[in-house]
Amino acid sequence: MFDLAVIGAGPAGCATAIWAAARGLNVLLVERSEFPRFRPGECLHPGIEVLFRDLGVLNEVLERSSVRPSTRTVVSEGRRSVERFGADANGQWQGLHVSRADLDAILLTRAQQLGVTLHIHRSRVTPLSNNGKIEGVAFDGRMFRCAFVVDASGQCAWLTRALGRKHLPASPRMTVFYGYCHGHLPEGQLFEASAAGWHWMAQISTTVVNWTSLHFGVHQRPLPPETMSSLSSCGRSGGADVTWRMAPSVAGSSFFITGDAAFITDPASGNGVLRAVMSGIKAAHNARAVLTGQATQAEAAQDYRTWMRHWFEADTAQLAHLYETLRKDWHAPSFGDHATLGV
Numbered sequence: 001m002f003d004l005a006v007i008g009a010g011p012a013g014c015a016t017a018i019w020a021a022a023r024g025l026n027v028l029l030v031e032r033s034e035f036p037r038f039r040p041g042e043c044l045h046p047g048i049e050v051l052f053r054d055l056g057v058l059n060e061v062l063e064r065s066s067v068r069p070s071t072r073t074v075v076s077e078g079r080r081s082v083e084r085f086g087a088d089a090n091g092q093w094q095g096l097h098v099s100r101a102d103l104d105a106i107l108l109t110r111a112q113q114l115g116v117t118l119h120i121h122r123s124r125v126t127p128l129s130n131n132g133k134i135e136g137v138a139f140d141g142r143m144f145r146c147a148f149v150v151d152a153s154g155q156c157a158w159l160t161r162a163l164g165r166k167h168l169p170a171s172p173r174m175t176v177f178y179g180y181c182h183g184h185l186p187e188g189q190l191f192e193a194s195a196a197g198w199h200w201m202a203q204i205s206t207t208v209v210n211w212t213s214l215h216f217g218v219h220q221r222p223l224p225p226e227t228m229s230s231l232s233s234c235g236r237s238g239g240a241d242v243t244w245r246m247a248p249s250v251a252g253s254s255f256f257i258t259g260d261a262a263f264i265t266d267p268a269s270g271n272g273v274l275r276a277v278m279s280g281i282k283a284a285h286n287a288r289a290v291l292t293g294q295a296t297q298a299e300a301a302q303d304y305r306t307w308m309r310h311w312f313e314a315d316t317a318q319l320a321h322l323y324e325t326l327r328k329d330w331h332a333p334s335f336g337d338h339a340t341l342g343v
């Protein structure tokens with residue numbers, strides 16, 4: 001019997017597990033892949049620093065982050081500008097560029113230090129439900145009862161699929177492609193946008209530059225950005241479906257859905273890992289509020305659904321604004337009403 005069973009040990013799942021275990025909850029963390037496993041997404045939003053401090057991993061992440069930009073250079077329709085991330089009484093905000101293998105290992109180690117039970121499963125994970133309430137998970141011929149199940153399975157969207165539901169799309173189909181090159185990018189972070197799409201390039205270690213590209217309406221691998229044509233490729237390359245989409249219900253009386261499993265917007269939003277970590281903490285916080293009698297199940301679920309919905313709306317409005325300035329014919333389909341999303 002566990003307080004929480006968390007499916008997926010990426011940033012969302014580990015943040016849930018760490019926050020809950022640090023406050024005395026009994027957590028089962030279930031992952032399907034052996035670590036280290038590859039994931040793109042090395043440029044972390046400056047706002048993540050305070051969350052890493054709260055999770056007790058900031059020093060380890062800073063040790064592994066060799067690039068810390070405080071600006072992003074934007075080239076749009078030939079015009080070049082430098083955007084600062086912001087500042088406060090403590091100084092300039094800085095992003096963190098860190099390999100995902102390093103970040104995910106730091107988070108998983110912290111979770112295990114706090115007593116989280118990790119299982120790498122070999123068979124499919126099935127939710128155990130009783131009259132619509134999820135009471136645990138089953139895999140590898142074993143059953144684990146728990147008060148809450150947290151889906152942190154990323155794009156796999158384990159729980160939404162297991163419940164026979166589908167994510168609701170909120171944009172035309174969009175595919176991003178990414179790759180890595182040996183070399184140096186003077187700007188640290190460079191975002192080039194035009195009516196055809198955008199390229200995002202970032203120095204992610206002292207010797208490696210990452211590129212991520214989105215071409216509107218193109219779903220087959222394009223060439224890397226011209227800016228990087230003189231650099232030699234290294235490491236992995238690939239593509240991902242980043243059509244904006246959200247799970248029809250991101251929380252119920254016995255479950256929360258976090259990170260990419262809850263919703264996806266394209267990487268131009270620049271906050272995928274931040275959102276994964278923050279939603280993991282929020283899910284753990286709301287589950288604990290129920291377990292300690294500070295909120296009812298219905299209140300905790302409703303609060304989480306509203307919070308996630310607002311974030312999704314803010315991200316998609318900001319991206320839609322960017323794309324409207326690039327293309328006259330940009331049109332994001334409307335997203336359905338609150339009732340459809342269970343808000």
Ligand SMILES: Cc1cc2nc3c(=O)[nH]c(=O)nc-3n(C[C@H](O)[C@H](O)[C@H](O)COP(=O)(O)OP(=O)(O)OC[C@H]3O[C@@H](n4cnc5c(N)ncnc54)[C@H](O)[C@@H]3O)c2cc1C
Nearest residue numbers: 008010011012032041043153154156240259260272273276
């Ligand atoms: C090309 C690209 C570039 C990006 N760049 C950035 C960037 O620069 N900065 C940024 O902040 N974000 C970026 N993102 C987004 C970012 O990668 C994601 O938002 C982030 O990884 C989401 O974290 P997560 O924990 O929700 O999911 P994930 O990191 O995908 O972790 C999910 C985990 O669940 C496990 N899992 C899946 N199914 C199961 C199952 N059935 N049982 C058990 N375990 C399971 C997986 O193995 C994985 O370990 C990018 C995305 C793409 C596609």
